[in-house]
Amino acid sequence: MAIRIGGQAFLSLRSVWQRWFLWVLLALLVLALLGTVVWLAGRHEAEQVQAALDRDTADAAADLRAGLQRNVQGLHALATGGLDRARWNAESAALMRGHREWLRLEWRDGALRTLAAADTPYRITLFDEAGRQSAQADVSLACTSAHKLEGAAYSPSHYVALPESGGLEVMELCVPLEAGGYLIATYALRDMLIELVAPTLRRGQEVSLTEPDGTRLASVGTARRIGSRVFSTQQLIDLPGTALVLRVDGWRAAPDVFPNLLTALVTAISIALVSVLVLLARDTRRRLRAESDLADTLAFRKAMEDSVVTGLRARDLQGRITYVNPAFCEMVGFSAEELVAAGFGEAPYWPTELAHEYQKRQTLRLAGGLPPREGFESVFMRKNGTRFPVLIFEAPLINAHGVQTGWMSAFIDVSEQRRVEELSRASQERLQASARLATVGEMASLLSHELTQPLAAIASYATGSLNLLQGAEGENAEVAMAVRRIAEQADRAGQVIRSVHDFVRRRDRTREPVAPQALLDAVLPLVRLQARKLDVRVEMVLEDGLPPAQCDRTLVEQVLLNLARNAMQAMDMPELRERVLLLRVARAGSLRVEGAPADMRHWLLFTVADVGSGISDEVAKRLFTPFFTTRPDGMGLGLSLCRTVVEQHGGVLMYEPNRPRGTIFRFTLPMA
Structure with missing residues (x-):
């Protein structure tokens, strides 16, 4: 029995040695053939190039x-x-x-x-x-x-x-x-x-x-x-x-390969190649009989693996992918050849921003760390760049001899489950926002109703005081001027309250032609009052010959005032030495803005620019979201209401960075 086993081992070793010898011989012959072909082709082409160059030079x-x-x-x-x-x-x-x-x-x-x-x-x-x-x-x-x-x-x-x-x-x-x-x-x-x-x-x-x-x-x-x-x-x-x-x-450059070989050399090498191929064919027939038996087994196993919807992936002990099933390929969008050819290192389905973290996790796993039995969640990237969450289960891959040869992983795409959860969460947030907006609307209506009478009383007292101070001189004249300003601001507060009340109740507002200078003059006293407190210099630039804007004067004044206050508060930084607030009005001209009318020749462009800290990418994503604010004392409704007012006029509210620092807010209004 031992002699038989030893003889079989000797025959197997001899068969392997013969197979490798034939392949090495074939490789040497092919290399000799290719080297000869390249040398002859390069020499021939160099002669052709030189001859062509001689002819061209003679013609020239x-x-x-x-x-x-x-x-x-x-x-x-x-x-x-x-x-x-x-x-x-x-x-x-x-x-x-x-x-x-x-x-x-x-x-x-x-x-x-x-x-x-x-x-x-x-x-x-x-x-x-x-x-x-x-x-x-x-x-x-x-x-x-x-x-x-x-x-x-x-x-x-x-x-x-x-x-x-x-x-x-x-x-x-x-x-x-x-x-x-x-x-x-x-x-x-x-x-x-x-x-x-x-x-x-x-x-x-x-x-x-x-x-x-x-x-x-x-x-x-x-x-x-x-x-x-x-x-x-x-x-x-x-x-x-x-x-x-x-x-x-x-x-x-190096001459191209030219298919013109010496017949005798090609014939001799071809005969040698055919002889080697005949010997290989005999060896191949013996191997085919063994491979035929394996094919049936592999076909049965592949049918089982292809029928599951769970993604399967096998890796060796060096972290290289050795097998993936069709479900995994469909999940990530890469073919099996692309995944297997990725080699050791970052997998093509790892998101770029998470690749370093995944590399550390893979190193820990290859070092022998056991994954949790209940699995763990991760994020993969499809070939088109989209991300999706997966649930991963991993287990050691053991061969027939009981030796671990790698890791087998199973993947479940949980993106649909996460989508349903996200829809549910978004619905809850929308319901909460709607309830808060309804509360704000009720508060606005209540405040507008309750503040009307005190404001009317303030206006009456101011009018009576003006009547008493009529014709006053000296210090009394200055008191009369202050009382007149109190009366104007009380009247303005009443207009604002009526506008907010009508805005909340969605009433149609009466729009009238208003000069841009008048809009700026109305908010300038309040802007300069806050500017003196924050040490801000206010610059106002108006283009010559501007036509009036067709708008709701009170609401547009509130938009300008809100944007100016936000700009000045953005510049409230101790390290900022020069604080400049720029108010500019010009014709929109050939401006092209997404969401704006195609023809901007009949629109006015209002600009409010500051040199503050600017808007970060995180804040920009939620800038116009109701109740979102970066100030502890803010309500988060200012910019949202400003955009609503501008869009009701048919215009658009936009922003962009102010180089080298700060932010520029712009909105458009139709010309009268």
Whole structure:
């Protein structure tokens, strides 16, 4: 029995060794084949690239010679029939417009004195009389060669400095005239490359003109890329009187694979591959018989796992995901391949803000920490970025030998349960808010009813006092002024109470045209009173020629007063040295605000700006929520009522940060 078991182990070990040997042999052959293919392909493509570059350079040199010859013919055509100053200005200007490579065209006599000249319209004027005297030697050399050759001749290139910085490499062309004298065209070598060399050659390559000794004169095209291979070729441009070299440098990355292999090498390697594959096929048939038995077992298990709605996930002892069922994939929105390929570290379904906490929990679990038997709650993130709560149950994953190989986790999506709980909670909050608003409405109606008579009495006493103080002088006049202000504020308080009463009862208010200046003047005394207490400087800016606003004057004044008070209270900070409250009214114009009318040309824009602490993101989410306030003595109804008043007028109330600090509140009202 022991001999049999030992023989089976020996045969199994021998089978494993043969299988690995065949795979290693196949891998070596494939690597040899690929290496040979890449080497041959790279060599072949490099030769092709160099050949193509040589052809392109030869074509470019031919184009350059042909272009220069055409230019000589154009100068001969200009001199046909004799030159005179009447023809010179028009024809030379037309010729310069058609030749961007020319910087200057000159008509000189036999002693090389300038009779007339035309500069290119595409550059600033480069040459003056002093500048041309410095190039006289090159011009003389070109014209001497032209006289000897009885045809066009070129001068060697020379450098011309630009007025501001840098300079140009130029070359002179001299064409003798039959009637005596010369036509001299000054070439810019770089512009000559741009105009006379095909643009397809400059795309992806660097084209340059050099002297025969290699000195670079001018270049155009693409600069060399780091890490690229250089392909270079040259063509001699032999011109009368001088010689230039056209050099083309092509930059190219590693050559692409080109499918052209030596037949004998491919055949030999293919025969070896087929031989190895035959041996592998024999081994594969034996393995297929064993895998067929496993397939039935796996299919049965997979059918069971796919039928459950609970998400399942298996991890090894290093924390890598080894298995997930379809329910888990559907839950998080990732495919099984994406989850398994995630490897060790942060899982793709972990929220970014909670990834560090989950990483610590996973490290604790891998260290042997046991999870609670009743499970625990967590938050996962779907592939589209949405979060959802899950209930997690984890247990050790034990193999057939009793050794723990990882962890098995079960997940239940509790988002629907949480949604029902949230709806119930929101309904309770809405009921409580409705009850509080109803109480506020009753209190407002009661206060408006109870305060009407005291305010009427205050107004009567103030009127009587004014009658007694009528015609008073000195200190009594100041008392009369104070009593008059008491009467005005009492009347204003009565109007506010009536407006609040009508607002709570949803009565239609009568709206009238009111000048923006009048709205600000009505609230300015109260604003300045509080501003003096808080050491706030009030600035008021009104655009010229503003039309009146069609509004409920009392309610809009309360909106302005409430926003101004909030702004001043936001600046009540000891460290704030300069406190400025800005009140501004202007036409809305082309303002685009969400919820506002499409055409803002018939609306006024009111602005209240402060330099306080600003509004945090947490406060901004609940800024207009009733009964929400950040002040201990606040009720949380001011901004909510302000927005309601503005929206009843058809406008919109908005806010934004005031740079560098503070907040800007704006609201719109229709023009009368």
